[in-house]
Amino acid sequence: MSLSPKEIEKRVVELTKPIVEHLGLELFDVKYKLQSGKWLLTIIIDKKDDYVSTRDCELVSYEIEKKLDHEDLIPGRYFLEVSSPGLDRPLRSIEDFKRFQGNFAKVKTTKTIRGYIKDVNSETGDIILESDGKEVTVNFKDLKSANLEVDMF
Structure with missing residues (x-):
């Protein structure tokens, strides 16, 4: 049985949060959506006392890609994007x-x-x-x- 996009997001959070935290970062958000006819998995990471570097994104992407490939959670093709909340980040708390x-x-x-x-x-x-x-x-x-x-x- 195939998971809904919301269920996939929830499972990705469960799988990736420990990886992100192990790298000294925070998991800010996970989005899985159809965009321009292609599935896009966006993982947004944050760093409490500093900015998120390109290297941080690369490391997280590499580790998460290995984990997601091993788990085979997402059916079919999708694109993985790892980024920071950005300069216009939401203030949620x-x-x-x-x-x-x-x-x-x-x-x-x-x-x-x-x-x-x-x-x-x-x-x-x-x-x-x-x-x-x-x-x-x-x-x-x-x-x-x-x-x-x-x-x-």
Whole structure:
């Protein structure tokens, strides 16, 4: 019986998380989808205190490819892509906001706010952004989405 794309993603997470962590990295996300008529397995890795290098991606790709070939989990042909969350990475937890304090971000609640992450209160979930010279407080539970943005100024 063949697995659904969501089931494949779940199994890939189970198989790859220990490999990624053994290499001193974090598994940020796994996506398996049909793109331009071809199946694409995207594994996104992160590094807590540094940036993800091309070498990191190569090592993870090599190790995961061996494991996936051995497990024969994915039927047919697919392309494996290993990358980092990127400069516009999503902010998915209050810890992400703390980690990237001082950086420029875009947050969406009922409106979109762009500003620097000035302060984060883990206990209350309040995030203070400096936007256009003013402090704006948003609560993490009210966020629809958030991501870092490249500050062009």
